[in-house]
Each structure stands twice: as structure tokens, then as C-alpha cells.
Amino acid sequence: MDPVKVVVAHDERVTLRVGDVFLKVDAxxxxxxxxxxxxxxxxxxxxxxxxxxxxxxxxxxxxxxALGRLGEPSTASAAAWVAAGAAVRRLHDAPPPPRPGPGPDELAARLAAECEWLTAHDVLPAEVITRNRRLAETALRPWTPVFVHGDLQVDHVFVADDEITGILDWSEASRGDAHFDLAVLTLGHPEHLDDVLTGYGTEIDREPIRAWWAFRCLTNIRWLAEHGYGSPGGFPESAVLESLR
Structure with missing residues (x-):
């Protein structure tokens, strides 16, 4: 009999694994x-x-x-990261889905609210929050919408023999900024950004990627803290914010 393993559990969603089957229960x-x-x-x-x-x-x-884990060194090869970049390019070149993603104004309001929470709870030094908020705000400019995964965390991308075998968790897929997917994939793994962009195969402005790194971290910390993932100061996202200049 296969045991039931809890993969993710919080008040919005639960994912269970039973043998080779994953069961996702969503509120x-x-x-x-x-x-x-x-x-x-x-x-x-x-x-x-x-x-x-x-x-x-x-x-x-x-x-x-998985290609890697946030907060841990990736053991995947450079070729696997290149393959991931090529897969993201195929996605972005496809006809976008009908679902619209949030626009710059909505994201700006979210960023402001999250930065206020971080400041009120003394999660990070004020200078770190201010510096990264300014950087994150530069991502909130007009963009040409493409088919984005929307939550392309490095542990959502699976590889074998340097080939992509699958990408998980598509519940946030929508029309959005290509730089956002590239940022989430390489968050905490900047040493592999060159590999990903090699696979992506076109000239990409890196500054929006850095800006989305800041945005992603600033807007994720409260959710992680409120859903039982630990102390905010110990999150990999906090370490990324400290490192961004």
C-alpha cells in the first residue's frame, strides 16, 4: 500500500501524493x-x-x-538550465491564453501594501525595503503580453538527462510579462541566468528581470509567513533582497 504524503498544505490548497498520483485540493x-x-x-x-x-x-x-530549490544550490547541469530557457521561450511564443494577468496598476497597489506590512513588522531594514521597492517599481511598465506560467519556480521544472520532462502548477497561467517568468525561474540562482537566456535564444533586457526578483520577494514574504512557512527573516526571499543592489 502506498503511503499518503503531504506535499503542500495550507488553508488555500492541499497537495497529496499517493504513489505516482498527485491530488490537488483547492479552495x-x-x-x-x-x-x-x-x-x-x-x-x-x-x-x-x-x-x-x-x-x-x-x-x-x-x-x-526538480531543476533546483530556492535557497539551495542547484545540482542540475548548465545544459539543463539552457533547456529550461528554451522551454520558456516556446511557451512565450505560443498564442496567449484568454485569462488576463494583473496589470501594472494592480501590481503597484499590491507592492505598496506588502512593503507597508514588511516595514510595520520590522522584517527587514528600512533601507533594504526602500531600495528594493524602487527597483521593483521599474518592472511595472507597459509590456507586450505573452503566455506566462505565472509561478515558474525552479522546483516546478523537472529535468532528466538535461531535458525538460514537465512543468508543474499552472494555476496562475495568464497573459503577462515574459520577464516575470524568467525572473521567477532564476530567483536565488542568478549564476544560471546566462544559461537560461542562452536557451531562450533572444536578446533580453536583464534589468526588468532584476526588478521582478525584487517584486517577487517583497510580495511573497507576508504570504509565506501567514501560511506557516517559518520566520520571515529566514526566508530565501529575504536573503535575495539583502543581496540585490
Whole structure:
């Protein structure tokens, strides 16, 4: 009998693994609908949908291992990171999904609220918050919308023999800024940005990527703290903010 393993558990979502099957239970039923729809459109490998009865989505396990983990050195080869960049380019070149992502004004309001929370709770030195907020604000400019994954964390990308075997967690997929996906993928792994951009295969302005690194960290810390992931000062996101100049 296969044991039931809890992969993720908080008050919005629970993911369980039983053998080679993942069961995602989401409080927002629309999110699993969006995930299934996005995977059907994505021109990259995704988990196979076994069945979908909202609020539960059953997915087959992917082969291979995660490209890395935030806060830990990646053991994947440079070639695997190049392959990840090529996969992201295929996604961004595909016709975008109908779902609109948040625009600059909405994101600016979110950034302001999160920075106020970080300051009020003394999570980081005020200078670090101010410096990174200014950097993050430069990402909030007009962009040409593309098909973005929307939560392309490094541990959502699976590889085997330097090939991409699948990309997980498509519930945030929408039309958005290409730089955002590239930033989330390389967050905490700046040493692999060159590899990813080599695979992406076109000239990319790196400054918006750095700006999205700051935005992602500033806007994620409160959520992580409120969902039981530990002390904010110990999050990898906090270390990234300290390092950005």
C-alpha cells in the first residue's frame, strides 16, 4: 500500500501524493479549471491529467527531478538550465491564453501594501525595503503580453538527462510579462541566468528581470509567513533582497 504524503498544505490548497498520483485540493474551484485549461494550451511538457472533479485535480507524477530549490544550490547541469530557457521561450511564443494577468496598476497597489506590512513588522531594514521597492517599481511598465506560467519556480521544472520532462502548477497561467517568468525561474540562482537566456535564444533586457526578483520577494514574504512557512527573516526571499543592489 502506498503511503499518503503531504506535499503542500495550507488553508488555500492541499497537495497529496499517493504513489505516482498527485491530488490537488483547492479552495478556489476556478483555479483547478484554469490549471487544466492552461496545461491543454501549453506547448511544453506538463503532468498528465488523470481526472478532474472540482475541487480535486488528479495528476500523474513527472519523471526526473526538480531543476533546483530556492535557497539551495542547484545540482542540475548548465545544459539543463539552457533547456529550461528554451522551454520558456516556446511557451512565450505560443498564442496567449484568454485569462488576463494583473496589470501594472494592480501590481503597484499590491507592492505598496506588502512593503507597508514588511516595514510595520520590522522584517527587514528600512533601507533594504526602500531600495528594493524602487527597483521593483521599474518592472511595472507597459509590456507586450505573452503566455506566462505565472509561478515558474525552479522546483516546478523537472529535468532528466538535461531535458525538460514537465512543468508543474499552472494555476496562475495568464497573459503577462515574459520577464516575470524568467525572473521567477532564476530567483536565488542568478549564476544560471546566462544559461537560461542562452536557451531562450533572444536578446533580453536583464534589468526588468532584476526588478521582478525584487517584486517577487517583497510580495511573497507576508504570504509565506501567514501560511506557516517559518520566520520571515529566514526566508530565501529575504536573503535575495539583502543581496540585490
Amino acid at each position: 478556489d474551484r476556478d483555479r483547478t479549471d484554469d490549471e487544466v485549461a492552461a496545461m491543454a494550451l501549453a506547448p511544453v511538457p506538463t503532468p498528465r491529467v488523470l481526472w478532474h472533479t472540482p475541487p480535486v485535480l488528479a495528476l500523474a507524477a513527472l519523471t526526473g527531478t
